[in-house]
Amino acid sequence: MHNDLTRRVVAEFFGTFWLVFGGCGAAIFAAAYPDLGIGFMGVALAFGLTVLSMAYAVGHVSGGHFNPAVTLGLWAANRCANKHVLPYISAQVLGAIIAAAVLWSIASGKPDFVPGGFAANGYGELSPGKYTLAACFSAEVVATFFFLLIIVGTTSKGAATGFAGIPIGLALTLIHLVTIPITNTSVNPARSTSQALFAGSEYVGQLWLFWLAPILGAIVAGIATRLIYEPETLVATTIVEERSVSA
Numbered sequence: 016m017h018n019d020l021t022r023r024v025v026a027e028f029f030g031t032f033w034l035v036f037g038g039c040g041a042a043i044f045a046a047a048y049p050d051l052g053i054g055f056m057g058v059a060l061a062f063g064l065t066v067l068s069m070a071y072a073v074g075h076v077s078g079g080h081f082n083p084a085v086t087l088g089l090w091a092a093n094r095c096a097n098k099h100v101l102p103y104i105s106a107q108v109l110g111a112i113i114a115a116a117v118l119w120s121i122a123s124g125k126p127d128f129v130p131g132g133f134a135a136n137g138y139g140e141l142s143p144g145k146y147t148l149a150a151c152f153s154a155e156v157v158a159t160f161f162f163l164l165i166i167v168g169t170t171s172k173g174a175a176t177g178f179a180g181i182p183i184g185l186a187l188t189l190i191h192l193v194t195i196p197i198t199n200t201s202v203n204p205a206r207s208t209s210q211a212l213f214a215g216s217e218y219v220g221q222l223w224l225f226w227l228a229p230i231l232g233a234i235v236a237g238i239a240t241r242l243i244y245e246p247e248t249l250v251a252t253t254i255v256e257e258r259s260v261s262a
Contacts (some may be wrong), residue, residue, distance in 0.1 A: 024102050026073035028110040030081040033069050035114035035209055038062035042199075043122055059191030062200070067184030074180065081109055082203040084229035088163035094147025095169075104205075111209035117212050118225035129152040136201040136225045144196040151198045152228050158190045159232030160239075161203045167240040201225040202232075 031154040041061035045053045053061075063197040070079040073192045080096070095103075107165035115133075122128055132141070146154075165186045169179040187202075194200045203209040207225035211218040 018101070020102060023077040023099065024106040026077035026154070027080060027103050027106040030069040030079060031072050031107040031110035031205055032114040032169055032205070034062070034065040034081050035111045035206055036117060037136040039064035039115065039206065040118055040121075043118060046193055055192065055195050058195065059188045059200075062191050063184040063186075066187050067100070067180050070180035073182030074222030079180075081107060082207075082229075083205055084232050084233040085160060085163065085166060086201060088159075088237040089167070089229050091234045092163075092167050092238075092240045094167065107205040111205040112212060115209035115213050131214075132218070133214040134199065134208040134212050135218040136199045136207045137218055137221050138198060138224060139221075140223060141218060142197060143164075143199055145153055146197045148224065152224055154194050154197045155201055155225065155228035156232040156235075158194055158200075159229040160236040162202055163188060163233045163236035164240065164243075167237070167244070171244055194195070198225070201230050204229055 037060050039056070040052060045059050045061075046055070066079075066081065073079060076088070080089065080095075080103055086095055086100055086103045086107070089095070090100050102249045119133070122133075135141075137143075138146065138148045142151055164178075164181055167241060168174065168184045191200045192203055194202075203224075204226040207222060211222050211225075
């Protein structure tokens with residue numbers, strides 16, 4: 016494997032690991048901790064902080080996708096090379112699954128540990144608020160669409176250089192504040208896959224939605240950015256995406 020691609024893939028692995036470990040870990044261990052629970056707002060902030068911190072840690076290496084939907088959305092926007100798509104997605108899914116395994120090993124170390132939803136995503140009876148399949152699908156498509164729109168806009172030429180990680184992290188926080196009660200918030204197929212594998216077969220059976228909806232929203236957003244921005248402005252200039260546009 017080419018050295019540059021190796022570094023990119025490793026960066027995506029660790030970035031996605033941190034997202035799942037930090038975000039899902041906050042949901043599993045801290046959201047409802049007796050007396051000191053961080054609640055929905057704390058979990059939302061945790062997800063935002065994982066992306067913010069890793070965007071600056073490894074964003075200059077791989078572009079800081081950490082999410083198959085982001086990779087495919089940026090590909091649709093001509094911001095991710097064809098040769099990077101499958102290696103990135105593979106590294107993201109693997110990083111997420113290993114992070115979930117670590118979370119499981121920690122959670123099962125508690126004497127009264129009882130397997131539950133494990134921060135997995137779901138619709139219908141598995142939705143935190145019992146929202147329908149259609150409602151959950153719509154929420155995931157819309158949320159991922161705007162997430163990609165923000166990612167592309169803040170990393171395009173003309174945007175404030177070097178600050179893209181902040182609005183991207185805040186956007187993910189906002190998305191969680193809105194959609195945790197609906198789907199437990201996915202907008203990331205790798206994150207959904209990793210948790211479902213440990214949450215049980217009923218969650219695995221609903222994974223199709225948390226691949227299809229985020230990817231659909233991301234690709235539509237990627238195409239839309241070609242209409243919103245002039246072609247030359249889609250060339251990234253910030254630390255979050257500057258390396259991912261190379262051929």
